[in-house]
Amino acid sequence: MNLKELSTILGLSQTTVSRALNGYPEVSEETRIKVQKAAEKHNYRPNTKARSLATGRSMAIGHVIPVSTKHEMVNPIFGDFISGAGEVYSKHGYDMVLTVVEDKGEEAAYRQMQSRGSVDGVVVHGPLTTEPRIDFLRKIGLPFAVHGRASGENSDYNWVDINNRRAFHRATDFLLDLGHRRIAFINGLEYMDFAYRRREGFIEAMTERGVAYDPALMFSNEMTEDYGYETAMTLLRGENAPTAFLVSSMICALGVRRAIEDLNMKMGRDVSIITHDDVLSYMPNGKDLPIFTSTRSSVRQAGSLVAETLLAQIADPLRKPQHQLLEAELMVGQSTGPVKA
Template structure:
């Protein structure tokens, strides 16, 4: 059933039927009701391809997700972020076009989306300290929103969590507990969030007169194995750290495992603070938080990011939106006074 047939069956023009269904005012209430009833009865659904061509809007938002490096790893937090954003898209009538490509192919993916007209805007995730995507998208004139931000955080919309403050705060918390040798198990520091977290960590140490020790810091893609490996190395040396600051729960699980294998008890012999994105399948909250953590829901971020992006698409010339979310510090059972 298409519009023409529906119109014919009602003895009306396509124009009127289209207007009635799209809520235009110049249709009498009586006809509108008749049209709506008929549409429902016939289970009429406007053809989205035709509508998109006619309106020039794609009613679609693009997410380009890159997998990193040799491991081809897909960051698992994307699933929860997408779930949050997807909720809002569905509510607002937008589709979500997902493109998972290797890092090097991202630029082509964006260019294609822009030239193609298959999306009205794109979501940018996991920005690097210097990220070519920002400039590219500005040049392409495609509305976009960055979850996170780059060093240069001026001329575009972003939503970020206060990574620096979160990690400074977490470090201070450990310092207050008497820890002096605190390790940082960070994500890749080319990523903006990781660079900020490191700065927060270093600032807190320096403020107490402790010089950051490069030997206590590592940075890599945040898998469980990486957490395990990095912690094992540190714990097996002389002068091992008494506390770990870890950038993701997944890596923190590896760190915990390394500690346990060495007979160390969490919260007594060793302390761990992790950043917790509140992933649904790694609930840190189950029976009281296992890990002390800086916490901020990635899913909630996804929701809000979608809202801001849609707002931008509707009003491309509105002033830029910058939203900075504080992470909360949740005290769990993985921290305690320095031994």
């Protein structure tokens, strides 16, 4: 089916149908929904080249990925984010351009995308607490949305984030309620904003409850299974070992669990763990009963919301930047229990 045939079925002009499918703001929401439903019903798929010529857009969104392993979003979690975003792009007739660059090549990649007109906008991943990409993208005029936030950035921009500070505040409170006082905090790289906010949540909860946190039990590194294992082994073999671990990644928590088992202890009885769970499609946290007590948030949903936010900005450049702060659930699993007497 072509555009003319779909327009005839709907009793609308080809221009109106085209604008509805491309998200133009002057088309009413009622008309847009009507057109999208008809397009799905009749399996209409717009010609990408023709659509690009008609709209003056490339009909593509860019994702620039640095190759360094010292970057918290270059991990398996990225796949679920891309899946969520990709579904939205496909629904709106957009392609995805994935560019892998050296760490110092990000700005050049963005500038090349903008000068060539190869993308209509980009998604910024893994924001730092002080994030230079935000100002740079604004200066070169390339629309963007950020997965996360930058604490040191005072200007307004599109972002979707989870409430990391509140999530880890609640997790710390939960461990304190169980009687734990020696809590080890195994975090990600704290120049990255999500890790900085999680650290603040942990410290706030401990301070509010009048419990002194021990800097010797607080760690920051790239969140790998080995990092979790080696850190936990060192702490649990030492004097005055922690009775609980608060961990920033399911992958890292698996390492902590391995260390507990290698020392012939039982998770949830001898040592408790709370981790952050990104609800990964390839790594479920148990089936009926969660293995880990966790602060749970869907990274796939975050991908969808970031994509929707960016496409709305592209459709209406004068649109006020949008912010979405997602709350994480605290799911009680088998990895936590009262502190041992």
